[in-house]
Amino acid sequence: MIVTLILILLLVVFMAFFIGLNLSNVCTFWFFKTYTGLPVAVLALIAFAAGIIFTLLFILVAKMKAPPSDAEARAAKKLEKKAKAEEKLRLAKEKQAAKEAAKEAKKNAPI
Secondary structure, three states: OHHHHHHHHHHHHHHHHHHHHOOOOEEEEEOOOEEEEEEHHHHHHHHHHHHHHHHHHHHHHHHHOOOOOHHHHHHHHHHHHHHHHHHHHHHHHHHHHHHHHHHHHHHOOOO
16 A cells, blocks of 8 residues: 555656656647647646546446346346246146157057
């Protein structure tokens, strides 16, 4: 736990140092208006934040359009399995009844 905290602090210090040394690197950016003299590090952070926002939006939209939940799918499978088992049992009973009828017919057959 403490090691993770130290690593995060070192990462933040490195990022601050890196951004501080690169503040003189500027660029021009157009987003419905031309922004001049925008530091590249700031633009990278804005792009990162925009990526996170769009990713969250896509995840939310995907969850809204998701197929039935796992509980519903499991219930449907359970009903399907039960129907198959009942059909199998019915066929087994019919087969047994047919065998008994054949035995009975064989016993009562005229010789």
